[in-house]
Amino acid sequence: MTSTIPTIGKKTLLPALNRAGREIYSFREICKLAGIAGNYAHNVVSLLEKEARLVRLERGTYLYVPEGFEGNWAGNTYLIASHLVQPYAISYWSALNHWHFTEQIPSTVFIQTTVRKFYSERVILGVKYKLVTLGKNKFYGLATVWDKSHKIQMTGKEKTIVDCLDHPEYCGGIIEVVKGLHSGFVSGADKLDMNKVINYALKIDNKTVVKRLGYLFEVLNISVPEKKLFKMKAAIGKGYSLLDTTLPDTGKLNSHWRLKENLPKDSLTEWRKH
DSSP: OTTHHHHHHHHHHHHHHHHHTOSEEEHHHHHHHHTOOHHHHHHHHHHHHHTTSEEEEETTEEEEOOTTOTTSOOOOHHHHHHTTSSSOEEOHHHHHHHTTSOSOOOSEEEEEESSOOSOSEEEETTEEEEEEEOOGGGOOOEEEEEETTEEEEEEOHHHHHHHHHHOGGGTTSHHHHHHHHIIIIISSSSOSOHHHHHHHHHHTTOHHHHHHHHHHHHHTTOOOOHHHHHHHHHTSOSSOEESOTTSOSOSEEETTTTEEEOSOHHHHHGGGGO
């Protein structure tokens, strides 16, 4: 008898969720829509989880899967990401793709946050979500974008470039940053604000970011105002850094920007020939 009770509740809840027409609901909203409460409500939700009609995102937050799409539904990935952690910003390779700075479509949704969760990666309906925790001093330069009628927090164009210089491993490597800079300054008709890019690079408090940015400006023949170039040179320090953290620690030393060129210059722009 007890197994039929949640089934009855399910028949009330699913039409209510359909009528509401949303993807994500809190447990309280589910109870209100279906007119259920207490252990009974928990049993109904548990049953729908087993049947893959509800997917638990966080405690008290669920993704609704339409009928017929059980096991074959990714949902709105940016909307899902926005419910995994607060504060958050879609970032790195995901943002690089959103701003059309790379043609590559990442299989992982990258999320920036200032809080530390008990997990750094989750797979939800076959999609991997990667949480990158950083200090509050690095959480700036954000933008609000519309994605499928939802407001989503994302790193702005300039901050996306700087973040990818900070962590090339989260954007597919330094070549993807080169594509972004080329799109923003060379072929993009001022898609990027030079002052913002440099100021954000100096603000992020990582000398390697400034080194990589200055070096790539030279590789792409991007003209930099003399005062800004002086500030960048003054911020690089004396030690050497790797150009690309995704590649082996080899290559010649560039004393001008204090970088180890573990990727030849020709390789950085090879993609333009194809």
